Amino acid sequence: MADGNWSIEDAEELYGVRRWGAGYFSIGESGNIRIAPNHRLPDVTIDMKDVLDEIRAEGIQLPAVIRFHDILRSQVEILNETFAKTIADANYNGCYSGVFPIKVNQMREVVEEIIDAGEPYNYGLEAGSKPELMAVLAYNENPDALTVLNGYKDEDYLTLALLGRQLRRKMLIVIEKYSELEMLIPLAKKLGVQPLIGLRSKMMVRSAGKWAGSSGDRAKFGLSITEILNIIELLKKEDMLECAKLLHFHIGSQMSDIRKVKEAVSEGARLYAKLIKEGVPLEYLDIGGGLGIDYDGTSSTTDSSRNYSTEEYVADVVYGVKQICDLEDVPHPNLVSESGRAITAHHSCVVTNIVGEIKNTGAQFDVSVSEGEHILVSNMRELVNSPNMHPQERYNDAASYKQSAYEAFKLGILSLNEMAKLDTMYWRILTEIHGSLDRDTFVFQELEELEDMLASQYLCNFSIFQSAADTWAIGQVLPIVPVSRLNEKPEVRCSIVDITCDSDGKLSKYIEGTEISDNIPMHNLRKGEDYFVGMFLTGAYQDVMGDMHNLFGRLTEVHIYCHDDEPGDFYIEEVVPGTAAEKVLETMQYNTDFMAKTVKKSIDREVRKGHIAPREGVRWTDYYEKCLAGSTYLKT
Numbered sequence: 001m002a003d004g005n006w007s008i009e010d011a012e013e014l015y016g017v018r019r020w021g022a023g024y025f026s027i028g029e030s031g032n033i034r035i036a037p038n039h040r041l042p043d044v045t046i047d048m049k050d051v052l053d054e055i056r057a058e059g060i061q062l063p064a065v066i067r068f069h070d071i072l073r074s075q076v077e078i079l080n081e082t083f084a085k086t087i088a089d090a091n092y093n094g095c096y097s098g099v100f101p102i103k104v105n106q107m108r109e110v111v112e113e114i115i116d117a118g119e120p121y122n123y124g125l126e127a128g129s130k131p132e133l134m135a136v137l138a139y140n141e142n143p144d145a146l147t148v149l150n151g152y153k154d155e156d157y158l159t160l161a162l163l164g165r166q167l168r169r170k171m172l173i174v175i176e177k178y179s180e181l182e183m184l185i186p187l188a189k190k191l192g193v194q195p196l197i198g199l200r201s202k203m204m205v206r207s208a209g210k211w212a213g214s215s216g217d218r219a220k221f222g223l224s225i226t227e228i229l230n231i232i233e234l235l236k237k238e239d240m241l242e243c244a245k246l247l248h249f250h251i252g253s254q255m256s257d258i259r260k261v262k263e264a265v266s267e268g269a270r271l272y273a274k275l276i277k278e279g280v281p282l283e284y285l286d287i288g289g290g291l292g293i294d295y296d297g298t299s300s301t302t303d304s305s306r307n308y309s310t311e312e313y314v315a316d317v318v319y320g321v322k323q324i325c326d327l328e329d330v331p332h333p334n335l336v337s338e339s340g341r342a343i344t345a346h347h348s349c350v351v352t353n354i355v356g357e358i359k360n361t362g363a364q365f366d367v368s369v370s371e372g373e374h375i376l377v378s379n380m381r382e383l384v385n386s387p388n389m390h391p392q393e394r395y396n397d398a399a400s401y402k403q404s405a406y407e408a409f410k411l412g413i414l415s416l417n418e419m420a421k422l423d424t425m426y427w428r429i430l431t432e433i434h435g436s437l438d439r440d441t442f443v444f445q446e447l448e449e450l451e452d453m454l455a456s457q458y459l460c461n462f463s464i465f466q467s468a469a470d471t472w473a474i475g476q477v478l479p480i481v482p483v484s485r486l487n488e489k490p491e492v493r494c495s496i497v498d499i500t501c502d503s504d505g506k507l508s509k510y511i512e513g514t515e516i517s518d519n520i521p522m523h524n525l526r527k528g529e530d531y532f533v534g535m536f537l538t539g540a541y542q543d544v545m546g547d548m549h550n551l552f553g554r555l556t557e558v559h560i561y562c563h564d565d566e567p568g569d570f571y572i573e574e575v576v577p578g579t580a581a582e583k584v585l586e587t588m589q590y591n592t593d594f595m596a597k598t599v600k601k602s603i604d605r606e607v608r609k610g611h612i613a614p615r616e617g618v619r620w621t622d623y624y625e626k627c628l629a630g631s632t633y634l635k636t
């Protein structure tokens with residue numbers, strides 16, 4: 001149903017799909033979100049509504065995480081090819097050996113896909129903890145790809161890393177603290193394994209934004225220049241200097257300003273050059289993560305954006321390192337980067353449906369005059385009948401009558417009936433004022449307040465704490481857009497709330513054009529018709545950081561591959577069921593067998609007493625067990 005006054009260009013303007021979509025997401029002619037998941041095949045596109053229809057037809061419940069594996073592959077290819085091309089253009093003498101930091105998304109299928117797509121480029125993995133190291137040992141089998149090991153280490157961590165060396169892998173143990181090296185040296189000697197060592201430098205440059213704490217004097221990670229020199233002394237003394245292969249730094253995630261990238265590269269390259277001149281045989285310079293994502297589509301230095309492209313980032317790294325190395329007359333190092341966010345953010349999204357609307361103006365009561373009614377009720381009625389009053393004055397009067405009514409109710413002066421009448425009239429007046437105002441030309445101070453009060457809340461079948469932790473924790477903006485009907489004008493201003501019993505369970509920042517808003521226009525809900533919304537760019541961190549607040553578990557996952565021989569150019573490769581209620585309960589130490597038995601016993605007791613019929617008792621018992629095995633989310 002197209003709307004004469006509304007086009008998909010207007011929808012694009014409002015939701016900014018192309019601005020944050022990075023070439024993968026757009027709005028199709030049909031008014032549905034379209035995905036072009038393979039950067040090499042821009043004409044092979046998938047209609048998101050077709051995907052949802054197929055998901056529903058297969059009986060899969062929402063909410064679901066949808067993974068586009070081709071986007072993951074494309075991002076790996078783009079990053080590696082951009083480095084390769086820039087290195088060739090710049091006559092840079094080193095190569096690029098990137099690694100994917102699995103903490104950004106440790107899902108096995110994600111890691112496997114990245115390893116597979118990265119194989120031609122010898123793209124490796126990074127781990128920051130013992131369990132992550134165990135995963136990368138098993139999954140990065142390519143002897144020409146790096147495995148970079150960050151994070152704090154104990155003896156087991158170091159021993160596992162040396163096992164990797166025995167398997168002929170390029171395991172680089174990045175030293176964060178002097179004591180780690182003191183632990184490593186005897187271990188390596190005992191096992192007769194020569195380790196590859198990296199040094200993590202504590203950088204002086206401070207990145208801006210949410211992760212600024214990753215650099216500077218007070219940073220949690222890395223070695224000061226003094227510590228680096230002490231480490232080199234120790235390596236020399238132990239006759240192990242030739243093990244020092246890599247210099248590492250990481251100034252923070254989501255670097256929004258390219259100038260900070262340049263600064264960090266200068267500082268890191270200078271340090272590399274000086275260390276080479278000290279005789280340290282470094283071969284790799286690892287610039288860490290930080291390559292940002294333009295979540296809000298503004299191409300700016302806001303915390304949820306970035307003011308540069310991937311090409312620009314890569315060029316600044318390659319040319320920046322080259323320039324300093326040439327000036328210092330040292331060889332160009334091989335370049336390593338640890339981009340996690342940039343590889344994964346686009347590939348997954350959460351799709352869910354709106355299960356209800358919470359509206360202040362929804363309830364209606366008969367407001368006709370009754371005998372002897374309180375003067376406040378008559379006053380409010382008079383306001384209802386004064387449509388030509390100045391809107392601001394009318395608004396102020398309505399608010400003041402409402403406040404007086406509340407006081408009077410507390411004193412027992414107003415009846416329940418009178419309160420309901422006042423309330424109905426109050427919201428009627430506010431809705432009328434709002435409808436008569438032209439947002440662009442008529443502004444008064446309380447307008448925004450009015451808009452907020454009248455905004456509906458769309459109740460969304462998901463949990464912010466499970467699926468979008470950073471929106472709650474650090475005020476991250478994530479695009480949220482209806483999956484279809486984008487060729488219709490969205491008439492309802494609303495905010496999105498989740499189904500947790502937590503008043504923080506709501507999204508409070510929305511992309512509206514090039515601004516960030518407290519609420520967002522969506523379409524009116526139609527009876528008997530699903531309204532699907534997608535929350536996009538959830539592939540980095542959000543996918544894996546969520547918790548089980550209110551015992552809502554992991555979502556069902558649907559893995560999509562594009563293929564032009566398939567109807568709709570896609571197929572569902574795999575469905576991974578979400579966490580069942582019993583599994584979530586078990587992680588909280590509940591014994592669900594015991595729970596089922598206890599409930600059954602209670603039911604049996606009532607059966608014996610004759611309160612419940614025997615057959616009915618069996619049905620109740622089965623039903624309870626079925627719910628334990630079922631989803632934690634609302635069944636719709």
Ligand SMILES: *Cc1c(COP(=O)(O)O)cnc(C)c1O
Pocket residue numbers: 101103104128150250252253254288289290291338339340341342
């Ligand atoms: C988290 C982290 C990364 C990943 O950073 P992104 O900004 O997601 O690319 C890379 N390196 C280290 C050491 C990290 O801690």
